[in-house]
Amino acid sequence: MNSKPTAQDIEKAHDLVSAYINYTPVYTSESINKIAGAEIYFKCENFQKVGAFKARGGMNAILSLSDEDRQKGVATHSSGNHAQAVALAAKVEGIPAHIVMPSNSAKVKMDAVRGYGANLIECEPTLQAREDTLQEVVEKTGATMIHPYNDYYIIAGQATAAKELIEGVNDPLDYILTPVGGGGLLSGTSLSAHYWSPETKVIGCEPEGADDAYRSFNAKTLIPMVNPNTIADGLRTSVGEKPFQIILEHVSDILLTNDEEITAAMKMVWERMKIIIEPSAAVPLAVVLRNKEKFEGKKVGIIISGGNVDLGALPF
Amino acid sequence: MNSKPTAQDIEKAHDLVSAYINYTPVYTSESINKIAGAEIYFKCENFQKVGAFKARGGMNAILSLSDEDRQKGVATHSSGNHAQAVALAAKVEGIPAHIVMPSNSAKVKMDAVRGYGANLIECEPTLQAREDTLQEVVEKTGATMIHPYNDYYIIAGQATAAKELIEGVNDPLDYILTPVGGGGLLSGTSLSAHYWSPETKVIGCEPEGADDAYRSFNAKTLIPMVNPNTIADGLRTSVGEKPFQIILEHVSDILLTNDEEITAAMKMVWERMKIIIEPSAAVPLAVVLRNKEKFEGKKVGIIISGGNVDLGALPF
Numbered sequence: 078m079n080s081k082p083t084a085q086d087i088e089k090a091h092d093l094v095s096a097y098i099n100y101t102p103v104y105t106s107e108s109i110n111k112i113a114g115a116e117i118y119f120k121c122e123n124f125q126k127v128g129a130f131k132a133r134g135g136m137n138a139i140l141s142l143s144d145e146d147r148q149k150g151v152a153t154h155s156s157g158n159h160a161q162a163v164a165l166a167a168k169v170e171g172i173p174a175h176i177v178m179p180s181n182s183a184k185v186k187m188d189a190v191r192g193y194g195a196n197l198i199e200c201e202p203t204l205q206a207r208e209d210t211l212q213e214v215v216e217k218t219g220a221t222m223i224h225p226y227n228d229y230y231i232i233a234g235q236a237t238a239a240k241e242l243i244e245g246v247n248d249p250l251d252y253i254l255t256p257v258g259g260g261g262l263l264s265g266t267s268l269s270a271h272y273w274s275p276e277t278k279v280i281g282c283e284p285e286g287a288d289d290a291y292r293s294f295n296a297k298t299l300i301p302m303v304n305p306n307t308i309a310d311g312l313r314t315s316v317g318e319k320p321f322q323i324i325l326e327h328v329s330d331i332l333l334t335n336d337e338e339i340t341a342a343m344k345m346v347w348e349r350m351k352i353i354i355e356p357s358a359a360v361p362l363a364v365v366l367r368n369k370e371k372f373e374g375k376k377v378g379i380i381i382s383g384g385n386v387d388l389g390a391l392p393f
Numbered sequence: 394m395n396s397k398p399t400a401q402d403i404e405k406a407h408d409l410v411s412a413y414i415n416y417t418p419v420y421t422s423e424s425i426n427k428i429a430g431a432e433i434y435f436k437c438e439n440f441q442k443v444g445a446f447k448a449r450g451g452m453n454a455i456l457s458l459s460d461e462d463r464q465k466g467v468a469t470h471s472s473g474n475h476a477q478a479v480a481l482a483a484k485v486e487g488i489p490a491h492i493v494m495p496s497n498s499a500k501v502k503m504d505a506v507r508g509y510g511a512n513l514i515e516c517e518p519t520l521q522a523r524e525d526t527l528q529e530v531v532e533k534t535g536a537t538m539i540h541p542y543n544d545y546y547i548i549a550g551q552a553t554a555a556k557e558l559i560e561g562v563n564d565p566l567d568y569i570l571t572p573v574g575g576g577g578l579l580s581g582t583s584l585s586a587h588y589w590s591p592e593t594k595v596i597g598c599e600p601e602g603a604d605d606a607y608r609s610f611n612a613k614t615l616i617p618m619v620n621p622n623t624i625a626d627g628l629r630t631s632v633g634e635k636p637f638q639i640i641l642e643h644v645s646d647i648l649l650t651n652d653e654e655i656t657a658a659m660k661m662v663w664e665r666m667k668i669i670i671e672p673s674a675a676v677p678l679a680v681v682l683r684n685k686e687k688f689e690g691k692k693v694g695i696i697i698s699g700g701n702v703d704l705g706a707l708p709f
Contacts, residue, residue, distance in 0.1 A: 102418070123667045124666075124667055128667060185664075344704060347669055347704060348501075348704065351439045351440055351444060351668060351669040351670075351700035352667060352668055352669065353663055353667040353668065353669060354667075384667035388660060388663060388664065388707070388709055389709065391704070391707070393704055393705065
């Protein structure tokens with residue numbers, strides 16, 4: 078795919094991945110609606126395979142490889158959910174996966190990657206070491222590098238979550254909100270809304286301590302993040318070029334929140350909805366609660382991006 | 394109702410409460426099935442109104458009152474989920490509820506009871522003080538006392554959870570497991586299995602530190618619990634006479650587990666299923682994992698009794 082995914086690309090992605098991923102439920106909470114003064118529909122990707130929406134993109138990228146590329150396997154570097162997504166997709170396809178992970182990655186995530194039968198290569202916890210190690214692996218094995226977000230197949234895969242959300246709600250949503258880290262989920266969501274619910278505005282939600290999407294969106298040019306500092310560990314990356322161009326075209330706004338608000342929103346969902354969501358997944362609800370007047374009386378879709386948290390290190 | 398609920402009584406209860414409660418989902422987890430070596434169906438009453446199955450019984454008991462009794466209101470004493478269930482049911486019916494709660498009850502639960510508009514009466518945290526205070530309230534107001542489990546309407550209401558579970562699974566279950574505290578859920582479940590899935594064995598699951606149901610069941614006579622000591626706060630009560638007679642007739646066994654196993658099972662569900670369950674709700678899974686050979690290859694239904702936990706005091 079050499080340009081932004083079309084409606085047909087996203088439909089094809091959905092057909093490809095459907096057999097391997099969960100069609101996740103859309104949940105509502107009367108008490109949160111009451112607090113927010115809005116009608117919120119939570120698309121629960123915390124119940125997705127590997128505990129995050131990343132399974133969609135990883136699956137689509139690997140199922141879309143040519144037979145020749147497939148045989149040589151896939152490779153990526155990631156400390157988190159994307160590592161598991163690629164490992165799972167490679168296992169399903171029965172092809173080799175080489176996953177470079179920084180040595181300080183959560184043990185539970187490393188175990189999960191190994192559990193899928195992937196070849197896990199530990200490296201120093203720096204971006205340079207991650208990229209160098211991945212480069213070596215790719216040269217040695219001929220494996221295809223699967224980028225976590227700067228890839229149109231990944232974007233088309235992530236777009237399927239919003240497609241399902243739109244299908245699962247009766248009347249059109251006024252807004253769909255997603256967190257924004259590398260931009261794969263936000264850009265894919267904005268495409269699905271554009272194709273299947275054009276009256277719905279898509280808003281990216283970002284922590285103040287990792288506000289590169291906010292600054293880039295307003296400057297209309299990519300400004301990478303330096304020294305991100307936020308509890309939302311999935312959102313510390315900088316937006317990629319391919320998702321950014323889609324975001325500029327199809328996203329209506331990027332709104333900010335802070336760690337205190339993110340923690341409160343996360344706790345609210347745990348207590349009121351009895352579901353486990355990770356800090357990054359709480360960012361959109363935190364944005365709704367910070368901007369009550371904007372969302373008052375509106376139908377708001379929120380993509381709960383994932384549920385992978387270290388229960389031994391909770392912020393409350 | 395002067396004797397154990399019939400199939401018609403439970404059907405009637407289900408018709409009465411359905412408009413006011415959630416038809417909760419049945420979840421499965423591939424990874425937990427793999428660990429357990431069994432096929433487990435979790436009926437998620439943590440997603441029930443008030444966060445626990447108790448909403449079913451409370452709703453049925455109050456909807457079943459005569460018009461005259463209804464006007465005088467209802468009363469109960471409880472430190473936990475039953476208090477909220479009665480308060481919610483009374484609110485729905487627009488009748489007064491007087492809820493006696495020990496002064497050391499969780500603030501979040503007291504706030505919830507007040508939030509439903511109930512008259513909350515605090516008392517010393519002893520059983521004697523609770524019963525005396527309740528007695529006073531009943532004498533003064535003429536309210537009907539709603540017992541949390543020693544009541545056939547409550548039992549018929551709790552039975553509707555297993556009825557839904559049985560309806561929601563294609564082939565008959567080999568077992569249904571529930572926690573046992575006062576016995577309302579276990580006795581109701583055993584009746585639903587008896588009426589609608591007679592090939593299914595029902596097993597009560599109890600912590601070693603509150604094993605009165607286990608000892609009573611084996612002695613065939615009620616032996617109340619003295620000084621219960623378990624993390625499963627919902628199961629510290631002793632089994633009541635009415636549920637006990639049903640349990641003796643329709644339950645095939647009571648199995649024990651301990652706090653370490655309960656905590657591990659609770660953490661497993663949080664991590665693998667991304668849902669929040671309270672310690673009492675983890676007791677059946679802990680029993681399955683302790684008795685792997687017994688449940689190997691079997692279809693096992695588990696009623697996840699509730700999801701009300703104090704996030705500030707987690708056991709892990």
